[in-house]
Amino acid sequence: MTSQESTKIFIKDPNKTYGLMELVDGTSPLVEKVPEDTVETFPHYFLLMIICTLSVILALFLLSLFFDAPLEDIANPLVTPNPGKAPWYFTGIQELIHYTDKPVIPGIIIPLLLILWLVSIPYIDRKPKTRLGTLFNRILVGGERRKVLILLFTSFIVGALIFTLIGSLFRGANWDFVLPWR
Amino acid sequence: MKKGILQGISESAVWRSIFRTGIPDTDLKKSLFIFNSFFLHIFPVKMKRHGLRISYTFCLGGISCLLFILLTLTGFLLMFLYTPSIERAYFDMQALALVYNGKILRNLHRWSAHGMVLTVFLHMVRVFYTRSYRPPREFNWVIGILLLILTLALSYTGYLLPWDQLAYWGITVGTTIMSYTPIIGKQIRFFMLGADEVGHEALLRFYVLHCVVLPFLTALLMAIHFWRVRKDGGISDPL
Numbered sequence: 397m398t399s400q401e402s403t404k405i406f407i408k409d410p411n412k413t414y415g416l417m418e419l420v421d422g423t424s425p426l427v428e429k430v431p432e433d434t435v436e437t438f439p440h441y442f443l444l445m446i447i448c449t450l451s452v453i454l455a456l457f458l459l460s461l462f463f464d465a466p467l468e469d470i471a472n473p474l475v476t477p478n479p480g481k482a483p484w485y486f487t488g489i490q491e492l493i494h495y496t497d498k499p500v501i502p503g504i505i506i507p508l509l510l511i512l513w514l515v516s517i518p519y520i521d522r523k524p525k526t527r528l529g530t531l532f533n534r535i536l537v538g539g540e541r542r543k544v545l546i547l548l549f550t551s552f553i554v555g556a557l558i559f560t561l562i563g564s565l566f567r568g569a570n571w572d573f574v575l576p577w578r
Numbered sequence: 579m580k581k582g583i584l585q586g587i588s589e590s591a592v593w594r595s596i597f598r599t600g601i602p603d604t605d606l607k608k609s610l611f612i613f614n615s616f617f618l619h620i621f622p623v624k625m626k627r628h629g630l631r632i633s634y635t636f637c638l639g640g641i642s643c644l645l646f647i648l649l650t651l652t653g654f655l656l657m658f659l660y661t662p663s664i665e666r667a668y669f670d671m672q673a674l675a676l677v678y679n680g681k682i683l684r685n686l687h688r689w690s691a692h693g694m695v696l697t698v699f700l701h702m703v704r705v706f707y708t709r710s711y712r713p714p715r716e717f718n719w720v721i722g723i724l725l726l727i728l729t730l731a732l733s734y735t736g737y738l739l740p741w742d743q744l745a746y747w748g749i750t751v752g753t754t755i756m757s758y759t760p761i762i763g764k765q766i767r768f769f770m771l772g773a774d775e776v777g778h779e780a781l782l783r784f785y786v787l788h789c790v791v792l793p794f795l796t797a798l799l800m801a802i803h804f805w806r807v808r809k810d811g812g813i814s815d816p817l
């Protein structure tokens with residue numbers, strides 16, 4: 397519960413010489429605070445954490461039992477594989493580079509701008525105080541429901557997903573389009 | 579009343595000297611159980627009920643942290659079996675298949691690394707859609723972005739170490755992209771590789787970054803990240 401909410405519930409009236417007391421059923425003393433909706437970390441959270449930890453470890457062991465990490469031939473600078481691919485989290489960028497003859501744009505400028513934009517999201521999406529701020533907020537965030545920001549972020553996620561998928565799975569020799577199941 | 583074995587142990591002098599608290603059966607003892615433990619004291623004694631809802635956090639931050647711990651542990655073991663030199667690295671990887679459970683060790687490390695890239699990214703997506711970056715949590719989002727970059731850097735530097743074709747050309751492609759930077763592109767690539775091409779210098783650089791520098795930075799930032807989650811009032815309230 398935020399402090400704003402608790403001041404709303406406990407209105408302080410300077411003209412009153414009495415205060416509001418209440419008996420609340422609970423196991424800990426709460427003074428000048430509204431009843432909170434909390435639970436003990438032990439055992440509630442630890443149970444969740446232990447179950448989650450064990451499930452992840454089990455899943456990883458099963459994965460590692462059935463799928464081996466790849467190990468190709470020893471590195472050889474004289475034999476260039478076709479296609480040569482970056483790790484999967486960078487194949488989206490590789491895919492974008494394929495569309496242009498100015499690789500600096502998708503390779504350097506777009507990633508840098510994306511990082512800058514991501515970092516600045518909390519500083520863009522705040523309660524505007526001035527009229528200019530309200531205008532900027534409208535354009536960059538889209539008001540209290542942040543329609544613009546959600547649209548931009550969702551496009552970023554979907555775009556990254558699509559280009560990464562195409563780059564990793566649907567590109568073969570000479571970066572030609574291939575179907576992975578063929 | 580007859581005491582149970584557990585209670586007997588938890589009241590013994592040796593147990594009490596190590597753990598201080600007995601069986602946590604009252605509110606006070608449940609609090610002390612966490613408060614008095616070096617490993618648990620980063621957790622609050624009580625948590626908001628809604629912060630425990632799986633449908634809010636999907637445990638993605640926690641799973642990222644777990645994967646980092648698993649990667650550190652399997653990484654330590656792999657370091658005993660690996661030499662960062664172009665004469666030996668590849669054959670050390672092959673020899674892993676002969677070491678007892680060596681293959682599983684490598685697989686665990688590899689799949690956890692891919693998994694961590696995924697969970698950290700999804701964690702960011704969750705934080706965005708729940709709008710949890712709002713004040714006072716702005717800076718923790720920034721630390722998060724740094725952690726995302728560090729996670730990618732860790733994964734990328736590890737990619738070269740097996741010294742197979744996949745590694746060699748993956749790093750060649752990636753560092754070529756870096757060299758597209760205007761003006762200082764060539765210098766950046768040289769700085770990364772320690773030479774004009776991927777070779778022994780690059781392997782050593784990536785090894786030191788992967789096993790020492792980047793894990794240290796990541797652990798440090800994770801500590802700050804968790805500290806701030808608590809200082810900012812725990813998990814954010816629902817939208």
Ligand code: HEM
Pocket residue numbers: 635637638639640642643646698699701702705708710711715718719720721722723725726729800803807812813814
């Ligand atoms: C190594 C990577 C990371 C680790 C281990 C990590 C871990 C965690 C954990 C354990 C929490 C507690 C809540 C939860 O589990 O969701 C959390 C919360 C948070 N994380 Fe991360 N995180 C990482 C990366 C990121 C990234 C990439 C971002 C965003 C760009 C981010 C932003 C935040 C924010 C703003 C919170 C507070 C959320 C709230 O109060 O609801 N973190 N992080």
